[in-house]
Amino acid sequence: MTPNTVSRDRLRANAADCPLCGRQIPEPTERLVAFGPVESVTADTADAVECTACGGVSFFRPPPEETG
Ligand SMILES: [Zn+2]
Numbered sequence: 001m002t003p004n005t006v007s008r009d010r011l012r013a014n015a016a017d018c019p020l021c022g023r024q025i026p027e028p029t030e031r032l033v034a035f036g037p038v039e040s041v042t043a044d045t046a047d048a049v050e051c052t053a054c055g056g057v058s059f060f061r062p063p064p065e066e067t068g
Pocket residue numbers: 018019020021022023051052053054055056
């Protein structure tokens with residue numbers, strides 16, 4: 001288990017907190033990161049979010065559903 005995880009429900013609520021520095025990430029949907037080949041990075045397909053304050057990357061749980 002990695003400690004730097006963010007609840008996907010929090011992301012959908014647009015209220016993601018960075019577990020690394022404890023700050024709220026403003027507009028987390030603008031900072032999404034996807035490692036897989038996705039057409040568009042959304043709250044459902046993103047793997048992680050980058051914190052604007054500390055630059056750390058936190059991963060979403062649960063992970064995105066496998067499709068195909
Ligand atoms: Zn941070």
